[in-house]
Amino acid sequence: MTEATIATSQTSAGVVAKPNLVSADGKVQVLIAMQNIWKTYDMGAEKVHALHGVSFEVKRGEYLAITGPSGSGKSTLMNLIGCLDTPSQGDYWLNGKNVSEMDDDELARIRNQEVGFVFQTFNLLARATALHNVELPLIYGGIPSAKRHEMAKQALTEVDLVDRMMHRPNELSGGQRQRVAIARALVNHPSILLADEPTGALDTATSYDIMNLFEKLYEDGNTIILVTHERDIAARARRIISIRDGLIEKDEQIK
């Protein structure tokens, strides 16, 4: 047992078992299970608790928005979900596996296979073409180049950018760059699409284009988790988790 689980057992005053993630037909339905997650930054003199005791579940096919004021811990949570970071305490089950116990290589594999990231600032490689940017996850996934090309082109077609695939990011508009980033996030057919303020750097019209794209991806069956501090953007999702000061304030199903 890890230190984290001991701490969890103490706070919940009971034995923490693997959550019941599997439905009657044997398919994993609960994609994400967060159990009493803490994230503490040790700033030397003081400790910053970015998250203190967050628990929730996300099922396959959900469209979830995480919202809250700046500094409330949204990005911290997002990075934990995407396995870019590990919790200080608590258990995180992704697709039936306990992420908290994984080593660096396994986390890298999760980031490669299970998660697709979309960032506020796009995070594209400036020197690479749109096509090469989309191919990156496939390169690390060990997909041979012919297949890779095919898949990347397909993903760019889905975001309607295949005619710009040989362009570099600086030759594309903000909305186009974000669509390249979305194509890159989707190219590996991940379990979850994670987007941290995906419209934060875009004007309103372009924001709506991107949100329409998310809507379409949701309808195609993708699981989407969207972080935003904008109410109207959050309102496009089916469920909204509001966090404040590192705690879940509200978890509501809308629509």
Place this chain on the structure above:
Amino acid sequence: MKLIEILKVALAAIWAHKLRSALTLLGMIVGVTAFVTVVSLIQGFNVYIDEKIAGIGAKSFSIQRFNPFEDFKDTDTIAAAQRRNKELTLDDYEYLKERATLIAKLGAKARGTPSQIKRNDQVLDDVFVVGATANTSDIENRNIENGRFFSDTEADGAARVAYIGADIATKLFPAGNPIGGEIDIRGLPYRVLGVEAVKGTVFGIPQDSFVVIPLKTYQLDFGPLIRQRSLYFTATSKTDQGFSDAVEEARFLMRARRKLGSNEKDNFGIVTPDAITGLRDRIFGSVFIVAIAVPGIALIVGAIVIMNIMLVSVTERTKEIGIRKSLGARQRDILKQFLFESATMATIGGAVGVFIAWIVGKVVTQVFFQTYLSVGAVVIAIAVAGGFGIMAGLFPAWKAARLDPIEALRAET
């Protein structure tokens, strides 16, 4: 991640910073150029000397007034040798010839005199004229193109006959056959008996501009065989195995003739091919150390520069590392990427160095003497450069691989 993918990434990164990469590699290029150049010069020179010795006849040695390897070390040894060593004489020659049992042929020569040579209105200045006995032609393995060397009879009779270099032949006899023709050396007429095959140039010095005349004729026409016309002997042994015995016998006979006590130094010099190759090896031993040390230092400096630039590059590309990690790059993928980049860069540096050295070698071959760019030197140079690249890349690559993905993503660039 496959090696070919990593290589592509590395090449793209190097290409993206062409100028910086080139400047980074300067040290590496200088080191490899120096190494390969020196090695090919030495190898070329070795081959040249070996050929030269083979040309003289590997199994011949000379007896002369001074021993250049012992007596010419510094001004003191020169002064001492000049007091101690007497000129060799023709009587010495006869004495050795009578008594030596292990020597096959013993020849005598006198150091040459730069002289003016004429034929009709053709004038050549400063042509080296030497005197020699007839048998030196065999001892020195002379390659006769045309005609013949002078005979014992001609030599003993002090005939005015000459054996000439190819250059003299073409200049003085541009139209016709030189054999039997007459040339004028310092105002006296000589008949040409033979012409030597073309030897070419060594260090830009032509080897085909010389005249050999009989020793006795030389003595009569040029003066006594002392000082600038100093007499010396060349000899071959009867058998290859008996070579060093022949040398020792000659030394023993000379010491006996000069009545040297057992604790006295030789007051003459014996030069063997071993002494020449030995000297060469001594000189090149130290040249070789320089050949290794100078490029070695350049390579180390080059490696430090590469390491520095790689560290800068890791810092500059923190964001890129974060992006790659967020997309599933493992620590070892990032490690390999940066290691490959520095190794590839260094190897390119090595290859450029080899290329420059190749050009230098070509130029040297054109102007001075044949150089040899050996495959071994090329492989070693490029491998060492690549190895230094890997070493230089280790620390930066390790730093890059260990970056925290979140921290890296948060970086500005």
